[in-house]
Amino acid sequence: MSHKNLDKHGRFRSMTIAFRVSPQERDAIKRMAVLTGLNYQDYLIANATRNEIKVYGNPRVFIALKRELERLTQEIERVKEGSEISPEMEGILRFALSILARMKEGSI
Helix, strand or coil: CCCCCECCCCCECCCCCCCCCCHHHHHHHHHHHHHHCCCHHHHHHHHHCCCCCCCCCCHHHHHHHHHHHHHHHHHHHHHHCCCCCCHHHHHHHHHHHHHHHHHHHCCC
């Protein structure tokens, strides 16, 4: 039998919530979760319950941030050529910039 999935307060997570998103929305959500260093489930729970998401700098977060900034740079180059930025990409850009701003302030 698999071990029980407990939250950080020791409560058993036995309920499943499912909803539909577009492939682009799913990609954006996963990319933002990676940027926080949280797993997908914890990121969605924190957002749904409006809990503050704290990003702790570690090698995994820094690598994810570097990769995301490379993707965003490519997207900005594409937009320069006359294309429009997608709403999902705009959200990821704002999120990454907020993380960088907090890193600069020293609050991460």
